[in-house]
Amino acid sequence: GAGVSQSPSNKVTEKGKDVELRCDPISGHTALYWYRQSLGQGLEFLIYFQGNSAPDKSGLPSDRFSAERTGGSVSTLTIQRTQQEDSAVYLCASSLGLAGLYEQYFGPGTRLTVT
Template structure:
């Protein structure tokens, strides 16, 4: 596709429910990143993938958060048993490769509201 796409654009859920956020990177980009943007914490890094592998999961806020990437393309960020503090905009980005100062191209984000 022309750019990074994310779905859904907005998601409202009830506390305790599970949610899945999807990211479609730019075709051919091997690296994929998830960030969270919230009022209290600003923009924070969550996890990155090189191919289908996520070598460093230390940025995930809790064990309720998980992410996977399949076929070196689409990635899913899953939040289990959502809490109100999970309300934020979740941004996905992709780059041609890992490291070397490669520019990260961002999607429009998914705004998550946990009631």
């Protein structure tokens, strides 16, 4: 079946604007994760959703970042009032359960550039 998909693949925005990044996980995967990867860096955890449980938002860097997952499937990561330091690749991943127990499958990412 289809893998994890993300849109858009690239997004250029002006400082101060809001952006929305979308993730479609693999069907049947109950866990969904958002990561951020700055140039030359590893992956920084942002947030994850597991089934109907409250999301773990502990990695969100500021209150400008928020995410939701509708109907247990598609997720949207929203960044308000973007700043230049928000420029990065935003990766989404899904898995059958908790990442420490199940393999994560990653999407191709969205490259965000804030000018």
